[in-house]
Amino acid sequence: xxxxxxxxxxxxxxxxxxxxxxxxxxxxxxxxxxxxxxxxxxxxxxxxxxxxxxxxxxxxxxxxxxxxxxxxxxxxxxxxxxxxxxxxxxxxxxxxxxxxxxxxxxxxxxxxxxxxxxxxxxxxxxxxxxxxxxxxxxxxxxxxxxxxxxxxxxxxxxxxxxxxxxxxxxxxxxxxxxxxxxxxxxxxxxxxxxxxxxxxxxxxxxxxxxxxxxxxxxxxxxxxxxxxxxxxxxxxxxxxxxxxxxxxxxxxxxxxxxxxxxxxxxxxxxxxxxx
Amino acid sequence: xxxxxxxxxxxxxxxxxxxxxxxxxxxxxxxxxxxxxxxxxxxxxxxxxxxxxxxxxxxxxxxxxxxxxxxxxxxxxxxxxxxxxxxxxxxxxxxxxxxxxxxxxxxxxxxxxxxxxxxxxxxxxxxxxxxxxxxxxxxxxxxxxxxxxxxxxxxxxxxxxxxxxxxxxxxxxxxxxxxxxxxxxxxxxxxxxxxxxxxxxxxxxxxxxxxxxxxxxxxxxxxxxxxxxxxxxxxxxxxxxxxxxxxxxxxxxxxxxxxxxxxxxxxxxxxxxxx
Numbered sequence: 001x002x003x004x005x006x007x008x009x010x011x012x013x014x015x016x017x018x019x020x021x022x023x024x025x026x027x028x029x030x031x032x033x034x035x036x037x038x039x040x041x042x043x044x045x046x047x048x049x050x051x052x053x054x055x056x057x058x059x060x061x062x063x064x065x066x067x068x069x070x071x072x073x074x075x076x077x078x079x080x081x082x083x084x085x086x087x088x089x090x091x092x093x094x095x096x097x098x099x100x101x102x103x104x105x106x107x108x109x110x111x112x113x114x115x116x117x118x119x120x121x122x123x124x125x126x127x128x129x130x131x132x133x134x135x136x137x138x139x140x141x142x143x144x145x146x147x148x149x150x151x152x153x154x155x156x157x158x159x160x161x162x163x164x165x166x167x168x169x170x171x172x173x174x175x176x177x178x179x180x181x182x183x184x185x186x187x188x189x190x191x192x193x194x195x196x197x198x199x200x201x202x203x204x205x206x207x208x209x210x211x212x213x214x215x216x217x218x219x220x221x222x223x224x225x226x227x228x229x230x231x232x233x234x235x236x237x238x239x240x241x242x243x244x245x246x247x248x249x250x251x252x253x254x255x256x257x258x259x260x261x262x263x264x265x266x267x268x269x270x271x272x273x274x275x
Numbered sequence: 276x277x278x279x280x281x282x283x284x285x286x287x288x289x290x291x292x293x294x295x296x297x298x299x300x301x302x303x304x305x306x307x308x309x310x311x312x313x314x315x316x317x318x319x320x321x322x323x324x325x326x327x328x329x330x331x332x333x334x335x336x337x338x339x340x341x342x343x344x345x346x347x348x349x350x351x352x353x354x355x356x357x358x359x360x361x362x363x364x365x366x367x368x369x370x371x372x373x374x375x376x377x378x379x380x381x382x383x384x385x386x387x388x389x390x391x392x393x394x395x396x397x398x399x400x401x402x403x404x405x406x407x408x409x410x411x412x413x414x415x416x417x418x419x420x421x422x423x424x425x426x427x428x429x430x431x432x433x434x435x436x437x438x439x440x441x442x443x444x445x446x447x448x449x450x451x452x453x454x455x456x457x458x459x460x461x462x463x464x465x466x467x468x469x470x471x472x473x474x475x476x477x478x479x480x481x482x483x484x485x486x487x488x489x490x491x492x493x494x495x496x497x498x499x500x501x502x503x504x505x506x507x508x509x510x511x512x513x514x515x516x517x518x519x520x521x522x523x524x525x526x527x528x529x530x531x532x533x534x535x536x537x538x539x540x541x542x543x544x545x546x547x548x549x550x
Contacts, residue, residue: 043325049318049522123526154429165443172440247324251398 007231010035010242011220012071014062017045018157018255019190020077023100025260026217027075028241033231034224036241037069041272043247047080048124059085063093064275069242072229075220076100077190077213079121083130096223103219104186104212105134109142111208112184116143118177118207120199121188123148131188145180149173149192156191159258167198174202186210194259243267281504285310285517286495287346289337292320293432293530294465295352298375300535301492302350303516308506309499311516312344316547318522322355323399334360338368339550344517347504350495351375352465352488354396358405371498378494379461379487380409384417386483387459391418393452393482395474396463398423406463420455424448424467431466434533442473449477461485469534518542 013024017040024038039062041047047055059081066074074097076082082099090097108117119131126146135142152173155166177185185207187193193211200209224230241262245252249267256264288299292315299313314337316322322330334356341349349372351357357374365372383392394406401421410417427448430441452460460482462468468486475484499505516537520527524542531539 043329045324049320051318051522150433151426151429154426158425165440165447168440168443247326 006072006229008035008233009070009072009229010037010239011224012037012039012063012066012069012074013077014039014041014059014066014074014081015078015190016041016047016080018042018252019153020075021256021259022190022193022213023075023077023216024241026211026213027220028261030214030217031221031224031230033234035231035239037066037071038241038243039065039270039272040243040245040252042245042252043272046122046124047078048122050080052084055081055084056088058272059089060092061272061275063089065244065270065272068275071095073097073220073224073227075216077216079125079130079189083125083128096227098216098219098223100190100212100216101130101188102134103215104188104210105131106138107215108184108186108210109135109138111210112139112142114181114183115139115141116145116180116182116184118180118182118185119144119146119188120149120152120173120177120185120192121146122153123150125188131186145177145182147173147177149189152195153189153191156194157255159255161194162198166195167202170195170198170202174199178203182207184208184210187212244270246270246272281347282506283310283508284345284347284504285312285514286499287312287314287338287341287344287349288352289314289316289334289341289349289356290353290465291316291322291355293317293527294428295350296531296534297465297468297488298350298352298491299516301486301488302495303536305489305492306496306499306505308509310506310514312341312346313516313518314340314545314547315518315520315527317520317527318547321397321399322353323397325355327359330356330359331363333547334364335367336547336550338364340519340545340547343550346370348372348495348499348502350491352491354400354405354464358400358403371502373491373494373498375465375487375491376405376463377409378490379463379485380406381413382490383459383461383485384410384413386485387414387417389456389458390414390416391420391455391457391459393455393457393460394419394421394463395424395427395448395452395460395467396421397428398425400463406461420452420457422448422452424464427470428464428466431469432530434530436469437473441470442477445470445473445477449474453478457482459483459485462487519545521545521547 076099132144351374407419
């Protein structure tokens with residue numbers, strides 16, 4: 001590909017399901033010129049309970065698929081795949097790849113004033129202590145308090161985002177964190193930014209919320225700039241964003257249209273096991 | 276095996292995860308002499324969004340594993356596997372096998388007085404209309420009203436069983452069913468019997484709840500009796516129940532101990548893809 005072709009190539013974004021759409025949304029907002037090819041592995045969701053070897057195999061298949069779309073960079077918009085597969089896959093690729101864990105951890109480590117950082121996520125993410133490890137790489141003395149919030153994903157997927165039930169659930173999950181004195185809270189699951197207002201209301205103004213989806217898009221922007229492959233032509237003048245899943249395209253599309261600043265009118269089902 | 280050996284052989288019970296434990300619980304209550312070998316496919320849960328071919332393949336692997344435990348009969352304690360794999364697998368087996376859908380559907384079809392039957396379940400179960408089909412085989416003129424309740428499974432798995440949040444969620448899900456005039460309601464997901472009291476309180480005394488876990492155990496008892504392989508020696512005099520999963524044994528065991536009338540002190544992880 002020539003340099004102009006590379007600039008016009010899309011960014012590949014993948015997740016185990018719909019959660020990574022919050023990352024796609026941030027990319028659309030911050031880099032309206034970039035075109036996205038999104039893959040959601042809706043047939044094999046959730047990744048959280050699967051082994052490292054399986055996650056690497058799944059991620060490799062998805063990357064093989066994204067390569068057929070000639071992507072210029074890849075965003076692993078899934079906490080589990082970022083944790084288990086990112087370093088392994090980076091060595092196999094000749095295009096840039098970033099995950100969602102490090103950008104959020106780095107920002108939290110740098111902005112905390114009292115060194116007390118909270119992390120909320122799925123049971124898998126919290127038990128893996130991956131955020132703790134990444135935070136300490138930038139702030140050795142930070143204290144990290146992790147709390148799993150297992151009902152947040154199903155509540156978001158049910159569409160109960162500004163809802164009295166969700167508020168009640170959030171109050172219960174966040175109560176132990178409120179007692180720790182944290183001044184920074186990482187929304188450590190791709191679904192959680194959709195509950196940001198509600199979580200902010202409960203935690204109050206003294207706690208800064210870190211949205212890894214936002215920070216990942218910031219990092220992607222820098223990376224594309226530095227590599228000289230950032231697009232400068234408006235996306236509307238070119239092919240539109242594309243969406244692919246491994247199952248249940250209708251359900252995916254309805255969720256996508258409820259959160260993206262973009263009208264998703266087609267989602268194709270891919271036999272991902274063949275890649 | 277001789278006849279006494281067959282009588283003493285265990286019953287294999289499997290599910291995509293922990294839900295089928297409600298069926299194991301009913302078997303323990305109704306047939307305290309029977310020994311159970313339970314397999315929960317916790318690494319590949321949920322089955323609801325997977326294709327028929329995949330579900331058949333997974334079920335076949337699990338049955339191959341259960342056969343190594345010399346089970347005398349198999350209970351498919353999972354709605355999706357009952358729907359997709361049961362008939363296919365029956366032809367391959369030389370021991371009896373039953374599922375959870377037909378026993379509940381048959382009872383509901385027979386006990387309804389006004390011919391209006393409600394079914395609650397996962398999105399997959401409701402969209403498949405399998406209960407509708409099975410009910411109509413016994414009651415051609417029955418009207419069936421299905422409502423998915425996607426948050427019930429995560430709420431039960433979080434242990435919020437007698438809980439104000441769960442009550443609020445249930446009221447919202449069941450409201451449309453209350454307007455239909457049903458006199459019978461099938462709890463069409465293996466987790467839902469754990470919410471029976473709460474659902475009963477909302478639906479009132481005029482609606483009879485059908486618990487497929489209970490009806491499946493009743494049918495199993497008849498089947499073992501008719502085949503002359505029902506156990507007559509107390510389970511305590513023999514090997515205890517056994518529990519196997521494909522991942523996350525600790526989490527499984529803690530859930531099992533919260534609902535079973537039996538102390539689960541060991542759960543082994545099986546590499547089910549090798550069977």
